[in-house]
Amino acid sequence: MKNEMRNFHSLSRLVLSACPLPPTAAVKHAKAAHVEIEVLDAHTRKQICIVDKVTQTSTIHDVKQKFHKACPKWCPSQIGLQLECGGPFLRDSVTVHSVAGSSILTLYFTDLGQQVPWITVFLAEYTGPLLIYLLFYLRIPYIYDVKESARSSRHPVVHLACACHCVHYIRYLLETLFVHKVSAGHTPLKNLMKSCAFYWGFTAWMAYYINHPRYTPPSFGNRQVLVSAVGFLICEAGNHFINVMLSHPSHTGNNACFPRPNYNPFTWILFLVSCPNYTYELGAWISFTIMTQTLPVGIFTLLMSIQMSLWAQKKHRIYLRKFNSYMHRKSAMIPLIL
Structure with missing residues:
Protein backbone atom coordinates (compact mmCIF):
# COMPACT_ATOMS: atom_id res chain seq x y z
CA MET A 1 0.00 0.00 0.00
CA LYS A 2 2.84 2.38 0.86
CA ASN A 3 4.57 1.62 -2.44
CA GLU A 4 1.37 2.35 -4.38
CA MET A 5 0.87 5.68 -2.55
CA ARG A 6 4.51 6.57 -3.17
CA ASN A 7 4.15 5.76 -6.86
CA PHE A 8 0.93 7.79 -7.11
CA HIS A 9 2.55 10.78 -5.40
CA SER A 10 5.57 10.60 -7.73
CA LEU A 11 3.31 10.39 -10.77
CA SER A 12 1.30 13.41 -9.58
CA ARG A 13 4.44 15.48 -9.07
CA LEU A 14 5.69 14.49 -12.53
CA VAL A 15 2.42 15.56 -14.16
CA LEU A 16 2.33 18.89 -12.30
CA SER A 17 5.94 19.71 -13.16
CA ALA A 18 5.40 18.87 -16.84
CA CYS A 19 2.13 20.78 -17.18
CA PRO A 20 1.98 23.58 -14.64
CA LEU A 21 -1.34 25.32 -14.30
CA PRO A 22 -1.17 28.85 -15.75
CA PRO A 23 -1.96 31.49 -13.12
CA THR A 24 -4.25 33.31 -15.54
CA ALA A 25 -6.89 33.98 -12.95
CA ALA A 26 -4.47 35.77 -10.64
CA VAL A 27 -2.99 37.85 -13.51
CA LYS A 28 -6.37 38.85 -14.76
CA HIS A 29 -7.41 39.79 -11.29
CA ALA A 30 -4.30 41.96 -10.86
CA LYS A 31 -4.88 43.72 -14.18
CA ALA A 32 -8.52 44.27 -13.42
CA ALA A 33 -7.81 45.79 -10.00
CA HIS A 34 -9.60 49.08 -9.45
CA VAL A 35 -8.23 52.31 -8.09
CA GLU A 36 -10.14 54.75 -5.94
CA ILE A 37 -9.26 58.37 -6.83
CA GLU A 38 -9.83 61.14 -4.33
CA VAL A 39 -10.04 64.56 -5.98
CA LEU A 40 -9.15 67.55 -3.80
CA ASP A 41 -9.31 71.26 -4.54
CA ALA A 42 -5.79 72.49 -5.30
CA HIS A 43 -6.35 75.75 -3.39
CA THR A 44 -8.37 74.73 -0.33
CA ARG A 45 -7.42 71.02 -0.31
CA LYS A 46 -11.02 70.15 0.42
CA GLN A 47 -12.45 66.98 -1.04
CA ILE A 48 -14.55 67.58 -4.17
CA CYS A 49 -15.48 64.02 -5.04
CA ILE A 50 -14.29 60.42 -5.15
CA VAL A 51 -13.96 58.71 -8.50
CA ASP A 52 -14.21 54.97 -7.91
CA LYS A 53 -14.09 51.85 -10.08
CA VAL A 54 -11.22 53.19 -12.16
CA THR A 55 -9.14 50.45 -13.76
CA GLN A 56 -5.36 50.48 -13.91
CA THR A 57 -5.43 50.84 -17.69
CA SER A 58 -7.70 53.91 -17.63
CA THR A 59 -6.24 57.23 -18.71
CA ILE A 60 -6.50 60.66 -17.16
CA HIS A 61 -8.97 61.47 -19.93
CA ASP A 62 -11.21 58.67 -18.63
CA VAL A 63 -10.85 60.04 -15.10
CA LYS A 64 -11.93 63.49 -16.32
CA GLN A 65 -15.00 61.96 -17.94
CA LYS A 66 -15.99 60.28 -14.66
CA PHE A 67 -15.24 63.51 -12.78
CA HIS A 68 -17.53 65.37 -15.17
CA LYS A 69 -20.35 62.89 -14.46
CA ALA A 70 -19.90 63.42 -10.73
CA CYS A 71 -19.61 67.23 -11.06
CA PRO A 72 -21.40 68.28 -14.30
CA LYS A 73 -20.61 71.97 -13.86
CA ASP A 92 -4.89 63.05 -20.93
CA SER A 93 -2.85 60.16 -22.33
CA VAL A 94 -1.23 59.28 -18.96
CA THR A 95 -2.47 55.99 -17.53
CA VAL A 96 -3.65 55.57 -13.96
CA HIS A 97 -1.23 52.66 -13.48
CA SER A 98 1.77 54.94 -14.14
CA VAL A 99 0.83 57.43 -11.39
CA ALA A 100 -0.98 55.27 -8.82
CA GLY A 101 1.28 53.73 -6.18
CA SER A 102 -1.57 51.88 -4.48
CA SER A 103 -5.29 51.26 -4.74
CA ILE A 104 -5.96 54.81 -3.50
CA LEU A 105 -4.79 57.84 -5.51
CA THR A 106 -5.09 61.52 -4.58
CA LEU A 107 -5.28 64.13 -7.34
CA TYR A 108 -5.58 67.90 -7.05
CA PHE A 109 -8.11 69.72 -9.19
CA THR A 110 -7.74 73.17 -10.78
CA ASP A 111 -10.44 74.88 -12.81
CA LEU A 112 -8.75 75.84 -16.09
CA GLY A 113 -11.60 78.16 -17.05
CA GLN A 114 -13.51 78.37 -20.30
CA GLN A 115 -11.68 76.47 -23.02
CA VAL A 116 -11.74 76.75 -26.81
CA PRO A 117 -10.38 74.31 -29.45
CA TRP A 118 -7.05 75.14 -31.06
CA ILE A 119 -8.61 75.19 -34.50
CA THR A 120 -10.88 78.02 -33.34
CA VAL A 121 -7.88 79.98 -32.08
CA PHE A 122 -6.02 79.74 -35.38
CA LEU A 123 -9.04 80.56 -37.53
CA ALA A 124 -9.89 83.59 -35.40
CA GLU A 125 -6.26 84.80 -35.41
CA TYR A 126 -6.04 84.71 -39.21
CA THR A 127 -9.55 85.65 -40.30
CA GLY A 128 -9.56 88.87 -38.27
CA PRO A 129 -6.46 90.46 -39.87
CA LEU A 130 -7.68 89.54 -43.34
CA LEU A 131 -11.03 91.30 -42.90
CA ILE A 132 -9.69 94.24 -40.87
CA TYR A 133 -7.07 95.12 -43.50
CA LEU A 134 -9.69 95.04 -46.25
CA LEU A 135 -11.89 97.48 -44.31
CA PHE A 136 -9.07 100.03 -44.27
CA TYR A 137 -8.13 99.31 -47.88
CA LEU A 138 -11.71 99.97 -49.00
CA ARG A 139 -11.64 103.23 -47.01
CA ILE A 140 -15.08 102.78 -45.55
CA PRO A 141 -16.67 105.92 -44.01
CA TYR A 142 -15.68 107.12 -40.53
CA ILE A 143 -12.08 105.85 -40.93
CA TYR A 144 -10.64 108.53 -43.24
CA ASP A 145 -11.93 111.89 -44.40
CA VAL A 146 -14.25 111.21 -47.34
CA LYS A 147 -13.26 114.29 -49.34
CA GLU A 148 -9.56 113.73 -48.81
CA SER A 149 -9.91 110.09 -49.82
CA ALA A 150 -11.73 111.07 -53.01
CA ARG A 151 -9.10 113.65 -54.01
CA SER A 152 -5.96 111.58 -53.43
CA SER A 153 -4.84 108.89 -55.82
CA ARG A 154 -3.26 105.73 -54.43
CA HIS A 155 0.31 104.74 -55.08
CA PRO A 156 0.69 101.25 -56.66
CA VAL A 157 2.43 100.00 -53.50
CA VAL A 158 -0.85 100.40 -51.60
CA HIS A 159 -2.58 97.89 -53.89
CA LEU A 160 0.43 95.59 -53.86
CA ALA A 161 0.65 95.67 -50.06
CA CYS A 162 -3.03 94.75 -49.78
CA ALA A 163 -2.54 91.82 -52.17
CA CYS A 164 0.50 90.55 -50.27
CA HIS A 165 -1.24 90.88 -46.92
CA CYS A 166 -4.26 88.95 -48.21
CA VAL A 167 -2.05 86.24 -49.71
CA HIS A 168 -0.28 85.81 -46.38
CA TYR A 169 -3.40 85.27 -44.29
CA ILE A 170 -5.33 83.32 -46.92
CA ARG A 171 -2.38 80.92 -47.03
CA TYR A 172 -2.53 80.67 -43.24
CA LEU A 173 -6.24 79.84 -43.32
CA LEU A 174 -5.93 77.23 -46.06
CA GLU A 175 -2.97 75.55 -44.36
CA THR A 176 -4.84 75.47 -41.06
CA LEU A 177 -7.79 73.74 -42.71
CA PHE A 178 -6.03 71.41 -45.12
CA VAL A 179 -2.31 71.09 -44.29
CA HIS A 180 -1.57 71.40 -40.58
CA LYS A 181 -2.50 68.64 -38.17
CA VAL A 182 -4.09 70.85 -35.55
CA SER A 183 -4.16 69.44 -32.05
CA ALA A 184 -7.55 68.26 -30.83
CA GLY A 185 -6.81 69.83 -27.45
CA HIS A 186 -8.10 73.05 -25.94
CA THR A 187 -6.63 76.26 -24.62
CA PRO A 188 -8.07 78.85 -22.21
CA LEU A 189 -10.33 81.48 -23.72
CA LYS A 190 -8.05 84.22 -22.42
CA ASN A 191 -5.29 82.98 -24.73
CA LEU A 192 -7.61 83.39 -27.70
CA MET A 193 -8.45 86.92 -26.61
CA LYS A 194 -4.77 87.86 -26.17
CA SER A 195 -3.80 86.45 -29.55
CA GLY A 201 -4.69 95.43 -33.17
CA PHE A 202 -1.43 95.50 -35.12
CA THR A 203 -3.27 94.83 -38.37
CA ALA A 204 -5.53 97.83 -37.79
CA TRP A 205 -2.52 100.00 -36.92
CA MET A 206 -0.56 98.92 -40.02
CA ALA A 207 -3.53 99.15 -42.39
CA TYR A 208 -4.47 102.63 -41.15
CA TYR A 209 -1.10 104.09 -42.15
CA ILE A 210 -0.59 102.14 -45.37
CA ASN A 211 -4.04 103.02 -46.74
CA HIS A 212 -4.12 106.58 -45.45
CA PRO A 213 -4.74 109.27 -48.12
CA ARG A 214 -1.50 110.98 -47.05
CA TYR A 215 0.59 107.82 -47.17
CA THR A 216 4.15 108.48 -48.42
CA PRO A 217 5.56 105.83 -50.81
CA PRO A 218 8.98 104.21 -50.18
CA SER A 219 12.09 106.35 -50.53
CA PHE A 220 13.64 104.41 -53.43
CA GLY A 221 10.42 104.14 -55.42
CA ASN A 222 9.41 101.21 -57.58
CA ARG A 223 12.78 99.48 -57.36
CA GLN A 224 12.44 99.12 -53.59
CA VAL A 225 8.85 97.97 -53.93
CA LEU A 226 9.53 95.34 -56.60
CA VAL A 227 12.61 93.85 -54.92
CA SER A 228 10.82 93.53 -51.58
CA ALA A 229 7.69 92.12 -53.26
CA VAL A 230 9.77 89.39 -54.92
CA GLY A 231 11.40 88.60 -51.57
CA PHE A 232 7.99 88.45 -49.91
CA LEU A 233 6.59 86.00 -52.48
CA ILE A 234 9.70 83.78 -52.28
CA CYS A 235 9.40 83.60 -48.49
CA GLU A 236 5.67 82.86 -48.70
CA ALA A 237 6.29 80.04 -51.15
CA GLY A 238 9.12 78.65 -49.03
CA ASN A 239 7.01 78.75 -45.89
CA HIS A 240 4.21 76.87 -47.64
CA PHE A 241 6.45 74.12 -49.01
CA ILE A 242 8.12 73.65 -45.62
CA ASN A 243 4.74 73.35 -43.89
CA VAL A 244 3.56 70.80 -46.46
CA MET A 245 6.75 68.78 -46.02
CA LEU A 246 6.51 68.82 -42.21
CA SER A 247 2.87 67.72 -42.31
CA HIS A 248 3.77 64.68 -44.48
CA PRO A 249 6.86 63.18 -42.81
CA SER A 250 6.56 60.05 -44.97
CA HIS A 251 7.83 62.14 -47.89
CA THR A 252 11.17 62.56 -46.16
CA GLY A 253 11.45 59.24 -44.39
CA ASN A 254 10.60 57.82 -41.02
CA ASN A 255 8.51 59.82 -38.54
CA ALA A 256 11.35 59.47 -36.04
CA CYS A 257 13.87 61.12 -38.39
CA PHE A 258 14.75 64.77 -38.57
CA PRO A 259 13.13 66.44 -41.62
CA THR A 279 13.06 81.76 -41.16
CA TYR A 280 10.71 82.22 -44.11
CA GLU A 281 8.11 83.90 -41.90
CA LEU A 282 10.65 86.42 -40.67
CA GLY A 283 11.84 87.03 -44.23
CA ALA A 284 8.29 87.69 -45.39
CA TRP A 285 7.66 90.32 -42.73
CA ILE A 286 11.04 92.00 -43.30
CA SER A 287 10.18 92.21 -47.01
CA PHE A 288 6.75 93.64 -46.19
CA LEU A 302 10.47 93.19 -34.49
CA MET A 333 16.30 80.06 -37.26
CA ILE A 334 18.93 82.38 -38.79
CA PRO A 335 21.94 80.63 -40.41
CA LEU A 336 25.21 81.12 -38.49
CA ILE A 337 23.59 83.66 -36.17
CA LEU A 338 20.61 82.31 -34.21
Whole structure:
Protein backbone atom coordinates (compact mmCIF):
# COMPACT_ATOMS: atom_id res chain seq x y z
CA MET A 1 0.00 0.00 0.00
CA LYS A 2 2.84 2.38 0.86
CA ASN A 3 4.57 1.62 -2.44
CA GLU A 4 1.37 2.35 -4.38
CA MET A 5 0.87 5.68 -2.55
CA ARG A 6 4.51 6.57 -3.17
CA ASN A 7 4.15 5.76 -6.86
CA PHE A 8 0.93 7.79 -7.11
CA HIS A 9 2.55 10.78 -5.40
CA SER A 10 5.57 10.60 -7.73
CA LEU A 11 3.31 10.39 -10.77
CA SER A 12 1.30 13.41 -9.58
CA ARG A 13 4.44 15.48 -9.07
CA LEU A 14 5.69 14.49 -12.53
CA VAL A 15 2.42 15.56 -14.16
CA LEU A 16 2.33 18.89 -12.30
CA SER A 17 5.94 19.71 -13.16
CA ALA A 18 5.40 18.87 -16.84
CA CYS A 19 2.13 20.78 -17.18
CA PRO A 20 1.98 23.58 -14.64
CA LEU A 21 -1.34 25.32 -14.30
CA PRO A 22 -1.17 28.85 -15.75
CA PRO A 23 -1.96 31.49 -13.12
CA THR A 24 -4.25 33.31 -15.54
CA ALA A 25 -6.89 33.98 -12.95
CA ALA A 26 -4.47 35.77 -10.64
CA VAL A 27 -2.99 37.85 -13.51
CA LYS A 28 -6.37 38.85 -14.76
CA HIS A 29 -7.41 39.79 -11.29
CA ALA A 30 -4.30 41.96 -10.86
CA LYS A 31 -4.88 43.72 -14.18
CA ALA A 32 -8.52 44.27 -13.42
CA ALA A 33 -7.81 45.79 -10.00
CA HIS A 34 -9.60 49.08 -9.45
CA VAL A 35 -8.23 52.31 -8.09
CA GLU A 36 -10.14 54.75 -5.94
CA ILE A 37 -9.26 58.37 -6.83
CA GLU A 38 -9.83 61.14 -4.33
CA VAL A 39 -10.04 64.56 -5.98
CA LEU A 40 -9.15 67.55 -3.80
CA ASP A 41 -9.31 71.26 -4.54
CA ALA A 42 -5.79 72.49 -5.30
CA HIS A 43 -6.35 75.75 -3.39
CA THR A 44 -8.37 74.73 -0.33
CA ARG A 45 -7.42 71.02 -0.31
CA LYS A 46 -11.02 70.15 0.42
CA GLN A 47 -12.45 66.98 -1.04
CA ILE A 48 -14.55 67.58 -4.17
CA CYS A 49 -15.48 64.02 -5.04
CA ILE A 50 -14.29 60.42 -5.15
CA VAL A 51 -13.96 58.71 -8.50
CA ASP A 52 -14.21 54.97 -7.91
CA LYS A 53 -14.09 51.85 -10.08
CA VAL A 54 -11.22 53.19 -12.16
CA THR A 55 -9.14 50.45 -13.76
CA GLN A 56 -5.36 50.48 -13.91
CA THR A 57 -5.43 50.84 -17.69
CA SER A 58 -7.70 53.91 -17.63
CA THR A 59 -6.24 57.23 -18.71
CA ILE A 60 -6.50 60.66 -17.16
CA HIS A 61 -8.97 61.47 -19.93
CA ASP A 62 -11.21 58.67 -18.63
CA VAL A 63 -10.85 60.04 -15.10
CA LYS A 64 -11.93 63.49 -16.32
CA GLN A 65 -15.00 61.96 -17.94
CA LYS A 66 -15.99 60.28 -14.66
CA PHE A 67 -15.24 63.51 -12.78
CA HIS A 68 -17.53 65.37 -15.17
CA LYS A 69 -20.35 62.89 -14.46
CA ALA A 70 -19.90 63.42 -10.73
CA CYS A 71 -19.61 67.23 -11.06
CA PRO A 72 -21.40 68.28 -14.30
CA LYS A 73 -20.61 71.97 -13.86
CA TRP A 74 -17.03 71.34 -14.99
CA CYS A 75 -16.46 70.18 -18.57
CA PRO A 76 -13.57 67.74 -19.19
CA SER A 77 -11.62 70.48 -21.01
CA GLN A 78 -11.83 72.69 -17.90
CA ILE A 79 -10.46 70.05 -15.56
CA GLY A 80 -6.78 70.22 -14.64
CA LEU A 81 -5.47 67.35 -12.51
CA GLN A 82 -2.13 67.32 -10.66
CA LEU A 83 -0.32 64.81 -8.51
CA GLU A 84 0.69 67.60 -6.13
CA CYS A 85 -0.23 71.22 -5.66
CA GLY A 86 1.76 73.45 -7.97
CA GLY A 87 2.97 70.51 -10.05
CA PRO A 88 2.47 70.02 -13.78
CA PHE A 89 -0.94 69.07 -15.11
CA LEU A 90 -1.27 65.43 -16.07
CA ARG A 91 -1.75 64.79 -19.76
CA ASP A 92 -4.89 63.05 -20.93
CA SER A 93 -2.85 60.16 -22.33
CA VAL A 94 -1.23 59.28 -18.96
CA THR A 95 -2.47 55.99 -17.53
CA VAL A 96 -3.65 55.57 -13.96
CA HIS A 97 -1.23 52.66 -13.48
CA SER A 98 1.77 54.94 -14.14
CA VAL A 99 0.83 57.43 -11.39
CA ALA A 100 -0.98 55.27 -8.82
CA GLY A 101 1.28 53.73 -6.18
CA SER A 102 -1.57 51.88 -4.48
CA SER A 103 -5.29 51.26 -4.74
CA ILE A 104 -5.96 54.81 -3.50
CA LEU A 105 -4.79 57.84 -5.51
CA THR A 106 -5.09 61.52 -4.58
CA LEU A 107 -5.28 64.13 -7.34
CA TYR A 108 -5.58 67.90 -7.05
CA PHE A 109 -8.11 69.72 -9.19
CA THR A 110 -7.74 73.17 -10.78
CA ASP A 111 -10.44 74.88 -12.81
CA LEU A 112 -8.75 75.84 -16.09
CA GLY A 113 -11.60 78.16 -17.05
CA GLN A 114 -13.51 78.37 -20.30
CA GLN A 115 -11.68 76.47 -23.02
CA VAL A 116 -11.74 76.75 -26.81
CA PRO A 117 -10.38 74.31 -29.45
CA TRP A 118 -7.05 75.14 -31.06
CA ILE A 119 -8.61 75.19 -34.50
CA THR A 120 -10.88 78.02 -33.34
CA VAL A 121 -7.88 79.98 -32.08
CA PHE A 122 -6.02 79.74 -35.38
CA LEU A 123 -9.04 80.56 -37.53
CA ALA A 124 -9.89 83.59 -35.40
CA GLU A 125 -6.26 84.80 -35.41
CA TYR A 126 -6.04 84.71 -39.21
CA THR A 127 -9.55 85.65 -40.30
CA GLY A 128 -9.56 88.87 -38.27
CA PRO A 129 -6.46 90.46 -39.87
CA LEU A 130 -7.68 89.54 -43.34
CA LEU A 131 -11.03 91.30 -42.90
CA ILE A 132 -9.69 94.24 -40.87
CA TYR A 133 -7.07 95.12 -43.50
CA LEU A 134 -9.69 95.04 -46.25
CA LEU A 135 -11.89 97.48 -44.31
CA PHE A 136 -9.07 100.03 -44.27
CA TYR A 137 -8.13 99.31 -47.88
CA LEU A 138 -11.71 99.97 -49.00
CA ARG A 139 -11.64 103.23 -47.01
CA ILE A 140 -15.08 102.78 -45.55
CA PRO A 141 -16.67 105.92 -44.01
CA TYR A 142 -15.68 107.12 -40.53
CA ILE A 143 -12.08 105.85 -40.93
CA TYR A 144 -10.64 108.53 -43.24
CA ASP A 145 -11.93 111.89 -44.40
CA VAL A 146 -14.25 111.21 -47.34
CA LYS A 147 -13.26 114.29 -49.34
CA GLU A 148 -9.56 113.73 -48.81
CA SER A 149 -9.91 110.09 -49.82
CA ALA A 150 -11.73 111.07 -53.01
CA ARG A 151 -9.10 113.65 -54.01
CA SER A 152 -5.96 111.58 -53.43
CA SER A 153 -4.84 108.89 -55.82
CA ARG A 154 -3.26 105.73 -54.43
CA HIS A 155 0.31 104.74 -55.08
CA PRO A 156 0.69 101.25 -56.66
CA VAL A 157 2.43 100.00 -53.50
CA VAL A 158 -0.85 100.40 -51.60
CA HIS A 159 -2.58 97.89 -53.89
CA LEU A 160 0.43 95.59 -53.86
CA ALA A 161 0.65 95.67 -50.06
CA CYS A 162 -3.03 94.75 -49.78
CA ALA A 163 -2.54 91.82 -52.17
CA CYS A 164 0.50 90.55 -50.27
CA HIS A 165 -1.24 90.88 -46.92
CA CYS A 166 -4.26 88.95 -48.21
CA VAL A 167 -2.05 86.24 -49.71
CA HIS A 168 -0.28 85.81 -46.38
CA TYR A 169 -3.40 85.27 -44.29
CA ILE A 170 -5.33 83.32 -46.92
CA ARG A 171 -2.38 80.92 -47.03
CA TYR A 172 -2.53 80.67 -43.24
CA LEU A 173 -6.24 79.84 -43.32
CA LEU A 174 -5.93 77.23 -46.06
CA GLU A 175 -2.97 75.55 -44.36
CA THR A 176 -4.84 75.47 -41.06
CA LEU A 177 -7.79 73.74 -42.71
CA PHE A 178 -6.03 71.41 -45.12
CA VAL A 179 -2.31 71.09 -44.29
CA HIS A 180 -1.57 71.40 -40.58
CA LYS A 181 -2.50 68.64 -38.17
CA VAL A 182 -4.09 70.85 -35.55
CA SER A 183 -4.16 69.44 -32.05
CA ALA A 184 -7.55 68.26 -30.83
CA GLY A 185 -6.81 69.83 -27.45
CA HIS A 186 -8.10 73.05 -25.94
CA THR A 187 -6.63 76.26 -24.62
CA PRO A 188 -8.07 78.85 -22.21
CA LEU A 189 -10.33 81.48 -23.72
CA LYS A 190 -8.05 84.22 -22.42
CA ASN A 191 -5.29 82.98 -24.73
CA LEU A 192 -7.61 83.39 -27.70
CA MET A 193 -8.45 86.92 -26.61
CA LYS A 194 -4.77 87.86 -26.17
CA SER A 195 -3.80 86.45 -29.55
CA CYS A 196 -6.67 88.15 -31.34
CA ALA A 197 -5.94 91.45 -29.60
CA PHE A 198 -2.31 91.28 -30.75
CA TYR A 199 -2.90 90.30 -34.38
CA TRP A 200 -6.06 92.34 -34.92
CA GLY A 201 -4.69 95.43 -33.17
CA PHE A 202 -1.43 95.50 -35.12
CA THR A 203 -3.27 94.83 -38.37
CA ALA A 204 -5.53 97.83 -37.79
CA TRP A 205 -2.52 100.00 -36.92
CA MET A 206 -0.56 98.92 -40.02
CA ALA A 207 -3.53 99.15 -42.39
CA TYR A 208 -4.47 102.63 -41.15
CA TYR A 209 -1.10 104.09 -42.15
CA ILE A 210 -0.59 102.14 -45.37
CA ASN A 211 -4.04 103.02 -46.74
CA HIS A 212 -4.12 106.58 -45.45
CA PRO A 213 -4.74 109.27 -48.12
CA ARG A 214 -1.50 110.98 -47.05
CA TYR A 215 0.59 107.82 -47.17
CA THR A 216 4.15 108.48 -48.42
CA PRO A 217 5.56 105.83 -50.81
CA PRO A 218 8.98 104.21 -50.18
CA SER A 219 12.09 106.35 -50.53
CA PHE A 220 13.64 104.41 -53.43
CA GLY A 221 10.42 104.14 -55.42
CA ASN A 222 9.41 101.21 -57.58
CA ARG A 223 12.78 99.48 -57.36
CA GLN A 224 12.44 99.12 -53.59
CA VAL A 225 8.85 97.97 -53.93
CA LEU A 226 9.53 95.34 -56.60
CA VAL A 227 12.61 93.85 -54.92
CA SER A 228 10.82 93.53 -51.58
CA ALA A 229 7.69 92.12 -53.26
CA VAL A 230 9.77 89.39 -54.92
CA GLY A 231 11.40 88.60 -51.57
CA PHE A 232 7.99 88.45 -49.91
CA LEU A 233 6.59 86.00 -52.48
CA ILE A 234 9.70 83.78 -52.28
CA CYS A 235 9.40 83.60 -48.49
CA GLU A 236 5.67 82.86 -48.70
CA ALA A 237 6.29 80.04 -51.15
CA GLY A 238 9.12 78.65 -49.03
CA ASN A 239 7.01 78.75 -45.89
CA HIS A 240 4.21 76.87 -47.64
CA PHE A 241 6.45 74.12 -49.01
CA ILE A 242 8.12 73.65 -45.62
CA ASN A 243 4.74 73.35 -43.89
CA VAL A 244 3.56 70.80 -46.46
CA MET A 245 6.75 68.78 -46.02
CA LEU A 246 6.51 68.82 -42.21
CA SER A 247 2.87 67.72 -42.31
CA HIS A 248 3.77 64.68 -44.48
CA PRO A 249 6.86 63.18 -42.81
CA SER A 250 6.56 60.05 -44.97
CA HIS A 251 7.83 62.14 -47.89
CA THR A 252 11.17 62.56 -46.16
CA GLY A 253 11.45 59.24 -44.39
CA ASN A 254 10.60 57.82 -41.02
CA ASN A 255 8.51 59.82 -38.54
CA ALA A 256 11.35 59.47 -36.04
CA CYS A 257 13.87 61.12 -38.39
CA PHE A 258 14.75 64.77 -38.57
CA PRO A 259 13.13 66.44 -41.62
CA ARG A 260 15.53 66.34 -44.55
CA PRO A 261 15.62 68.45 -47.72
CA ASN A 262 14.12 66.96 -50.87
CA TYR A 263 14.15 67.88 -54.57
CA ASN A 264 12.33 71.16 -53.83
CA PRO A 265 14.89 74.02 -53.62
CA PHE A 266 12.81 75.75 -50.95
CA THR A 267 13.59 72.86 -48.58
CA TRP A 268 17.37 73.12 -49.00
CA ILE A 269 17.47 75.67 -46.21
CA LEU A 270 17.15 72.68 -43.87
CA PHE A 271 20.88 72.17 -44.38
CA LEU A 272 21.43 75.37 -42.39
CA VAL A 273 18.56 75.76 -39.92
CA SER A 274 16.27 73.43 -37.99
CA CYS A 275 13.15 75.66 -38.09
CA PRO A 276 12.98 77.03 -41.67
CA ASN A 277 9.28 77.91 -41.39
CA TYR A 278 10.22 80.65 -38.91
CA THR A 279 13.06 81.76 -41.16
CA TYR A 280 10.71 82.22 -44.11
CA GLU A 281 8.11 83.90 -41.90
CA LEU A 282 10.65 86.42 -40.67
CA GLY A 283 11.84 87.03 -44.23
CA ALA A 284 8.29 87.69 -45.39
CA TRP A 285 7.66 90.32 -42.73
CA ILE A 286 11.04 92.00 -43.30
CA SER A 287 10.18 92.21 -47.01
CA PHE A 288 6.75 93.64 -46.19
CA THR A 289 8.39 96.23 -43.93
CA ILE A 290 10.75 97.33 -46.70
CA MET A 291 7.93 97.37 -49.23
CA THR A 292 5.62 99.62 -47.20
CA GLN A 293 8.28 101.54 -45.23
CA THR A 294 5.99 102.21 -42.28
CA LEU A 295 6.82 102.24 -38.56
CA PRO A 296 3.89 100.02 -37.38
CA VAL A 297 4.97 97.23 -39.74
CA GLY A 298 8.55 97.51 -38.49
CA ILE A 299 7.47 97.26 -34.84
CA PHE A 300 5.26 94.27 -35.61
CA THR A 301 8.14 92.56 -37.44
CA LEU A 302 10.47 93.19 -34.49
CA LEU A 303 8.04 91.71 -31.97
CA MET A 304 7.32 88.72 -34.20
CA SER A 305 11.04 88.09 -34.69
CA ILE A 306 11.57 87.99 -30.92
CA GLN A 307 8.65 85.60 -30.39
CA MET A 308 9.62 83.33 -33.28
CA SER A 309 13.23 83.18 -32.11
CA LEU A 310 12.02 81.89 -28.72
CA TRP A 311 9.84 79.26 -30.41
CA ALA A 312 12.67 78.25 -32.73
CA GLN A 313 15.23 77.89 -29.93
CA LYS A 314 12.81 75.76 -27.91
CA LYS A 315 12.16 73.48 -30.87
CA HIS A 316 15.89 73.40 -31.70
CA ARG A 317 16.69 72.11 -28.21
CA ILE A 318 14.13 69.33 -28.67
CA TYR A 319 15.72 68.40 -32.00
CA LEU A 320 19.16 68.33 -30.35
CA ARG A 321 17.95 65.77 -27.81
CA LYS A 322 16.26 63.57 -30.39
CA PHE A 323 18.41 63.92 -33.51
CA ASN A 324 21.82 65.04 -32.34
CA SER A 325 23.60 63.42 -35.31
CA TYR A 326 21.56 65.49 -37.79
CA MET A 327 22.03 68.83 -36.03
CA HIS A 328 25.73 69.35 -36.79
CA ARG A 329 26.46 73.06 -37.32
CA LYS A 330 22.79 73.96 -37.70
CA SER A 331 21.24 77.11 -36.30
CA ALA A 332 17.72 77.39 -34.94
CA MET A 333 16.30 80.06 -37.26
CA ILE A 334 18.93 82.38 -38.79
CA PRO A 335 21.94 80.63 -40.41
CA LEU A 336 25.21 81.12 -38.49
CA ILE A 337 23.59 83.66 -36.17
CA LEU A 338 20.61 82.31 -34.21
